[in-house]
Amino acid sequence: MRDTDEPDWTNTDEPDWTNTDEPDWTNTDAPDWTDTNSPEPTNADELAEPTDAREPLLRVENLRTVFHTDDGTVRAVDGVSFGVARGETVCLVGESGSGKTVASESITRLVREPPGEIAGGSVRFDGADLLSLSASELRAVRGDRIAHVFQSSQTSLNPVYTVGWQLIEAVRLHADVTKADARARAVDLLDRVGMPNPAGRVDDYPHELSGGQTQRVALAMALAGDPDLLIADEPTTALDVTIQSQVLGLLEEIQSAFGLAVLLVTHDLGVVAEVADRVVVLRDGGVVERGDVVQIFERPSHPYTRRLLDSIPGRDRIGTTGRRGDDG
Numbered sequence: 001m002r003d004t005d006e007p008d009w010t011n012t013d014e015p016d017w018t019n020t021d022e023p024d025w026t027n028t029d030a031p032d033w034t035d036t037n038s039p040e041p042t043n044a045d046e047l048a049e050p051t052d053a054r055e056p057l058l059r060v061e062n063l064r065t066v067f068h069t070d071d072g073t074v075r076a077v078d079g080v081s082f083g084v085a086r087g088e089t090v091c092l093v094g095e096s097g098s099g100k101t102v103a104s105e106s107i108t109r110l111v112r113e114p115p116g117e118i119a120g121g122s123v124r125f126d127g128a129d130l131l132s133l134s135a136s137e138l139r140a141v142r143g144d145r146i147a148h149v150f151q152s153s154q155t156s157l158n159p160v161y162t163v164g165w166q167l168i169e170a171v172r173l174h175a176d177v178t179k180a181d182a183r184a185r186a187v188d189l190l191d192r193v194g195m196p197n198p199a200g201r202v203d204d205y206p207h208e209l210s211g212g213q214t215q216r217v218a219l220a221m222a223l224a225g226d227p228d229l230l231i232a233d234e235p236t237t238a239l240d241v242t243i244q245s246q247v248l249g250l251l252e253e254i255q256s257a258f259g260l261a262v263l264l265v266t267h268d269l270g271v272v273a274e275v276a277d278r279v280v281v282l283r284d285g286g287v288v289e290r291g292d293v294v295q296i297f298e299r300p301s302h303p304y305t306r307r308l309l310d311s312i313p314g315r316d317r318i319g320t321t322g323r324r325g326d327d328g
Helices: 100-107 135-139 163-174 179-192 211-225 241-258 269-275 293-298 303-310
Strands: 058-069 072-084 089-093 116-125 146-149 229-233 261-266 278-283 286-292
Touching: 058 100, 072 089, 072 100, 072 116, 072 261, 072 278, 072 286, 089 100, 089 269, 100 116, 100 146, 100 229, 100 261, 146 211, 163 179, 163 211, 179 211, 211 241, 229 241, 241 261, 241 269, 261 269, 269 293, 278 293, 278 303, 286 293, 286 303
Parallel strands: 089 261, 089 278, 146 229, 229 261
Antiparallel strands: 058 072, 058 116, 278 286
C-alpha cells in the first residue's frame, strides 16, 4: 500500500520541474528570442563595436540562421550582432554547439541550403550587404576579400594534389597571372607563413606534412587573394601546445604584415587572452556577453562567462590584456 505521507508526484498542484528558461530547439512553439522585449545581452552598450568612431569593416546585425530537420526547426544562430574593424581581432567564444561556427560561416553564406537557411538579419562588409548579393557577386568576395581558415587543415586540403598545385589554383582564381608567376607566388606565400624550405615543400602532398605545416599551408591559401578579413575557425585545434603557440604568433605576424581584420572562432579562452582585442560570448545561438578582452576576463558580468573562465586551468597565470606580449 502506498504511504499516504509520501508526496503525490502526480498531483497537478505540484510545481512543474521542467525548466521553462531552457529553449526547446525542436519545438516550433519555442519562444521567439528575437522579441524586442527580450533583455539585451550583458554589456550591450558595447555592442561589440570598435572602441573608436570608425565604421566597422564587418558589421553583423541580428543574424539568424536555422536548420530545418524532421523533428522541427533548430535555431543555431539567433539574433547575433557584432562588428570587426580593420586591423583588429574579435573572438567568438563559446562551448561546442553554441553557434559560433555557424555564425562565422553564415557571413559568406557557406551554410548549406537546405537544410540550413539564413532566416534574417544583415551582414554588411565594407558597406555592402552580403546577404543580398547574387551568387556571382558573392564569389568575388569569398576568398578574395574575405578568407576562411577551417577547423581541420588536414581535411581542408585535397590529398591527391600537391600543396603547390592547390596554392597555384587559389592564386589564379583571384589574379590573371601565368602558371609560372602563380607558382612563384605560391612559394612566396609559403615562405611568408614560415614554411621551412618553401621551394622544396611546394611539391609535397598534404600527407607528407605535419599538422603545423598543413595549418601553414591553409593560411597561405587564405592569403592568396590578399583578403581584408580573415575568418579563422579553431585554427589551433589538434595542435600540440608548442605548435599552437607558433600558429598564434604567425596569425599576429600575418595580421600586422597584411593589415588584416581577424574574426577568430574558438572555445579556448587561453587563446582568446593572448590574441583578442574584443570578445563576443555565445551560448545556445545567442550573445550573452561582449566587451573588450580585459573587461571580459577581469569583470565578467554573465554567469555563463564566469563559468567558462573558471574552467581555464591556471587562469591566474593568464594575462588579460590581449595581444601576445602586451602584458609584459
